[in-house]
Amino acid sequence: MVIPNHDFLALTLLYPEKLTPFEFSFAGGRAFIEETGVLRLEPECSSSISLVLSVGIHGNETGPIELVNGLVADILEGRLSLGIRLLVLIGNPVAANLGERFCEVNLNRLFRGAWQNHEGFESLRAQCLEKAVSDFFEPVPEGSAHTRLHYDLHTAIRGSAYEMFAVYPYVEEAVYNQEQLAFLAASGINAVLLSHQATTTFSYYSYLVHGAHAFTIELGKVYSFGNNDLARFSALKTSLVSLLEEGQFAATVVSQMQIFKVVDALIKDHENYELNIASDVKNFTQFTQNYLLTHSAKSDYRIAQTGDAIVFPNVEVPIGQRAGLVVRPVSIADLQLN
Numbered sequence: 001m002v003i004p005n006h007d008f009l010a011l012t013l014l015y016p017e018k019l020t021p022f023e024f025s026f027a028g029g030r031a032f033i034e035e036t037g038v039l040r041l042e043p044e045c046s047s048s049i050s051l052v053l054s055v056g057i058h059g060n061e062t063g064p065i066e067l068v069n070g071l072v073a074d075i076l077e078g079r080l081s082l083g084i085r086l087l088v089l090i091g092n093p094v095a096a097n098l099g100e101r102f103c104e105v106n107l108n109r110l111f112r113g114a115w116q117n118h119e120g121f122e123s124l125r126a127q128c129l130e131k132a133v134s135d136f137f138e139p140v141p142e143g144s145a146h147t148r149l150h151y152d153l154h155t156a157i158r159g160s161a162y163e164m165f166a167v168y169p170y171v172e173e174a175v176y177n178q179e180q181l182a183f184l185a186a187s188g189i190n191a192v193l194l195s196h197q198a199t200t201t202f203s204y205y206s207y208l209v210h211g212a213h214a215f216t217i218e219l220g221k222v223y224s225f226g227n228n229d230l231a232r233f234s235a236l237k238t239s240l241v242s243l244l245e246e247g248q249f250a251a252t253v254v255s256q257m258q259i260f261k262v263v264d265a266l267i268k269d270h271e272n273y274e275l276n277i278a279s280d281v282k283n284f285t286q287f288t289q290n291y292l293l294t295h296s297a298k299s300d301y302r303i304a305q306t307g308d309a310i311v312f313p314n315v316e317v318p319i320g321q322r323a324g325l326v327v328r329p330v331s332i333a334d335l336q337l338n
């Protein structure tokens with residue numbers, strides 16, 4: 001059996017919950033469907049890079065799914081010659097079929113075993129995705145000369161003043177990887193948000209548990225299937241093609257990237273929690289000191305310093321979860337790079 005029409009996305013959406021594993025050969029390697037939405041591609045040649053490309057962790061974030069599905073078809077049809085190990089994951093096919101961010105619970109809050117506190121499809125899926133990543137990285141010992149990578153591609157609910165940006169998972173020692181930042185810059189990523197704490201996101205899981213260079217990458221605003229302008233991802237596509245074919249990291253100067261640190265996480269603390277911004281306010285919109293950003297029966301949040309900005313504002317979350325981040329620009333010259 002092969003993937004009909006080499007369309008991994010169509011097969012995944014046809015069998016959104018379960019798929020019997022199968023394997024087949026393609027020019028230059030062997031392909032393994034391990035589960036629905038889980039495709040491992042092993043090149044014939046030896047490789048010192050293992051890359052996880054995950055998309056659709058939020059089901060309605062379709063642009064990255066279409067981008068990566070095109071790359072898979074290019075590999076299977078011989079237009080792209082695979083030179084590295086690759087695991088492609090379509091995260092939440094059930095929610096993708098519904099055009100929803102998630103069904104019962106946000107999948108990107110369920111990693112590092114947090115799925116054990118929940119039931120339903122997303123809980124099972126987080127467990128399945130963790131296993132897929134563990135199995136994929138297992139043959140390449142951590143700390144060897146082998147590079148483990150995980151790029152988790154998303155799109156944001158709102159537009160962004162920096163259209164494409166990456167979330168750098170929390171790094172306790174605050175030393176950031178220059179080669180990865182240069183790769184992101186060459187891929188059209190304009191800004192990087194330095195995470196301030198441990199989380200239960202997919203990229204943080206791969207960083208913490210598997211020692212991978214791992215990032216959540218936001219590729220502009222969310223659109224439904226068929227309505228994405230894939231030309232907007234052309235810089236990322238070019239970088240990914242040279243990584244997939246030659247194992248080379250595209251690079252450009254990082255000095256143009258805007259770096260942000262997190263000042264505060266806004267936690268929804270009451271049913272009537274309000275964000276004092278219009279629905280079309282973009283990510284990275286800045287405020288002046290003392291601006292009343294959030295209000296609830298339990299708390300008020302005022303901007304501490306002019307220039308502080310909002311990212312990921314969203315009050316449609318359960319009480320206790322993040323309703324946004326307040327971030328502050330920092331100079332890249334002040335970061336410790338290795």
Ligand SMILES: O=C(O)CCC(=O)N[C@@H](CCC(=O)O)C(=O)O
Nearest residue numbers: 108156157158167201216312314
């Ligand atoms: O646009 C939004 O409000 C959310 C976009 C999104 O899904 N972002 C990720 C970020 C994950 C991270 O912090 O690494 C998420 O909220 O899961």
Ligand SMILES: [Zn+2]
Nearest residue numbers: 058061154155
């Ligand atoms: Zn997302």
